[in-house]
Amino acid sequence: MNNVPLIMFLAFVGLTLLITFWAAKKNTGASAYFAAGRSITGWQNGLAVAGDYMSAASFLGISGMIYVAGYDGFMYSVGFLVAYITVLLIVAEPLRNAGKYTMADLLAYRLKPRPVRALASLSTLVVSTFYMIAQMVGAGAIIKQLIGVSFEPAVVGVGVLMLVYVVFGGMLATTWVQIVKALLLMVGAVMLSYLVLKFHHFSFTEFFNSVAHADYGGTETPKNLMEPGLKFGVAVAGPWGPIDLISLCLGLVLGTAGLPHILVRFYTVPDAKTARSSVVWAMAIIGAFYIMTTLFGFGAATIIKKALLTSDGKMDANLVAPVLAQVLGGEFFFAFISAVAFATILAVVAGLTMSASASFAHDFYSNVIHHGKENRPGKEIRVARITAFVVGAVSIFLAIKLQDVNVAFLVGLAFSVAASANLPVIVMSVFWKRFNTTGAVAGLAVGLVASIVLILLSPSGIYGKEGAPFPLSNPGIVSIPIGFLAAWLGTIFSARDSEGEAKFAELKVRAHTGLGAEKATSH
Numbered sequence: 018m019n020n021v022p023l024i025m026f027l028a029f030v031g032l033t034l035l036i037t038f039w040a041a042k043k044n045t046g047a048s049a050y051f052a053a054g055r056s057i058t059g060w061q062n063g064l065a066v067a068g069d070y071m072s073a074a075s076f077l078g079i080s081g082m083i084y085v086a087g088y089d090g091f092m093y094s095v096g097f098l099v100a101y102i103t104v105l106l107i108v109a110e111p112l113r114n115a116g117k118y119t120m121a122d123l124l125a126y127r128l129k130p131r132p133v134r135a136l137a138s139l140s141t142l143v144v145s146t147f148y149m150i151a152q153m154v155g156a157g158a159i160i161k162q163l164i165g166v167s168f169e170p171a172v173v174g175v176g177v178l179m180l181v182y183v184v185f186g187g188m189l190a191t192t193w194v195q196i197v198k199a200l201l202l203m204v205g206a207v208m209l210s211y212l213v214l215k216f217h218h219f220s221f222t223e224f225f226n227s228v229a230h231a232d233y234g235g236t237e238t239p240k241n242l243m244e245p246g247l248k249f250g251v252a253v254a255g256p257w258g259p260i261d262l263i264s265l266c267l268g269l270v271l272g273t274a275g276l277p278h279i280l281v282r283f284y285t286v287p288d289a290k291t292a293r294s295s296v297v298w299a300m301a302i303i304g305a306f307y308i309m310t311t312l313f314g315f316g317a318a319t320i321i322k323k324a325l326l327t328s329d330g331k332m333d334a335n336l337v338a339p340v341l342a343q344v345l346g347g348e349f350f351f352a353f354i355s356a357v358a359f360a361t362i363l364a365v366v367a368g369l370t371m372s373a374s375a376s377f378a379h380d381f382y383s384n385v386i387h388h389g390k391e392n393r394p395g396k397e398i399r400v401a402r403i404t405a406f407v408v409g410a411v412s413i414f415l416a417i418k419l420q421d422v423n424v425a426f427l428v429g430l431a432f433s434v435a436a437s438a439n440l441p442v443i444v445m446s447v448f449w450k451r452f453n454t455t456g457a458v459a460g461l462a463v464g465l466v467a468s469i470v471l472i473l474l475s476p477s478g479i480y481g482k483e484g485a486p487f488p489l490s491n492p493g494i495v496s497i498p499i500g501f502l503a504a505w506l507g508t509i510f511s512a513r514d515s516e517g518e519a520k521f522a523e524l525k526v527r528a529h530t531g532l533g534a535e536k537a538t539s540h
Contacts (some may be wrong), residue, residue, distance in 0.1 A: 063298020083314025459507025
């Protein structure tokens with residue numbers, strides 16, 4: 018066991034438990050538990066959004082992808098960043114002004130609430146669970162590699178800490194854990210980028226010349242990482258490679274605006290202006306971070322020998338950032354980056370659990386089962402806490418059972434469902450007067466099923482690369498249009514909803530001006 022990373026892990030856990038203890042004393046009422054009392058400022062929420070978004074896949078996966086695939090790996094960074102333009106221009110303001118705690122609040126504003134909330138809750142649980150399993154599988158593997166704790170106890174430990182944050186601290190604790198994590202991650206990324214540039218004598222010319230002739234420490238034939246096609250090129254991925262790249266970018270750019278754990282962040286701020294401000298802060302932070310992933314992703318190819326990432330004959334590119342930190346900064350910096358990776362996973366799974374439990378308690382329990390009638394005070398919070406335990410237990414169990422599954426498969430499924438099911442109904446609900454409940458149900462159901470089926474049939478799915486009936490690893494280019502088409506067809510082939518159309522003008526005014534927004538949250 019490596020004691021230095023373990024000590025740093027424990028220090029971070031201690032800090033976050035203190036935050037949870039502080040937040041637990043402030044959790045008085047549903048608004049405090051589900052939305053942090055709507056007290057989070059723009060810069061704070063921007064940091065929290067960034068902390069929620071910059072997952073282990075971002076910090077470890079993308080740097081490893083750039084290390085292996087160069088320019089093609091960099092496309093992941095571009096997709097993740099550009100996604101926030103969609104969030105800023107389409108989702109953030111209407112969601113904050115028309116909703117209360119969950120994505121379904123916006124949809125139920127002018128549609129029949131029970132069927133819409135039921136399917137929105139199902140979609141939220143699917144996205145959150147699969148995204149969470151991916152994070153926890155990654156957590157187990159990383160903690161096993163970095164500090165020597167075996168996979169199962171590592172996953173259980175992450176799950177237990179996640180439940181402590183959510184059950185006792187609610188959204189306030191989750192928010193501050195994400196803020197602390199984002200700050201630590203940015204400090205680590207800046208330091209690592211500085212050391213990479215120092216290695217290349219602070220010369221970008223020398224840096225990019227090295228990247229253009231990367232030889233991985235002399236272990237293989239040099240290759241130009243600045244040249245496209247190392248992952249998605251026809252020579253590597255076959256004739257469908259370029260289409261798969263377009264499909265990936267579509268999924269990332271549109272999927273982010275439908276991710277439940279990102280959307281619920283906009284309910285923690287007092288108004289829509291602050292929601293917009295928080296997106297701008299998030300874009301600045303995330304943009305700076307993804308620029309730095311290129312530095313230590315590309316730089317690692319000229320500094321790290323592949324042998325340092327190889328064990329049992331297999332290379333784990335996910336360890337690029339920690340190993341690079343060890344090579345350039347020594348054991349202490351390696352421990353710090355390892356602790357940051359651990360913090361990254363904890364913050365993201367806490368956000369996912371929070372969104373899943375809030376959706377089930379608020380949408381399904383209160384509004385589907387109990388028809389939106391008032392329950393006993395605190396009942397909704399108790400249901401959310403019970404849901405968090407169930408979701409946490411299921412995620413721990415599935416992560417242990419699926420520890421050998423392709424993590425990219427699970428993340429792809431989450432983004433695909435978000436882009437194909439959630440986004441079409443959000444966009445049409447806000448911008449199309451004719452849109453009705455049938456269209457919303459059709460869009461959610463068909464988008465959900467289409468994305469799951471296409472991922473299962475893809476090269477990442479159950480048939481593997483050789484026998485996959487569907488040739489694309491990223492189904493967005495097919496499943497997203499299917500989701501929009503289903504929502505459109507469901508609307509035009511069903512009776513007009515005069516009541517819903519009458520409420521459209523009210524929704525439009527409220528969504529874009531915020532007039533009456535706080536009053537509307539009790540609709």
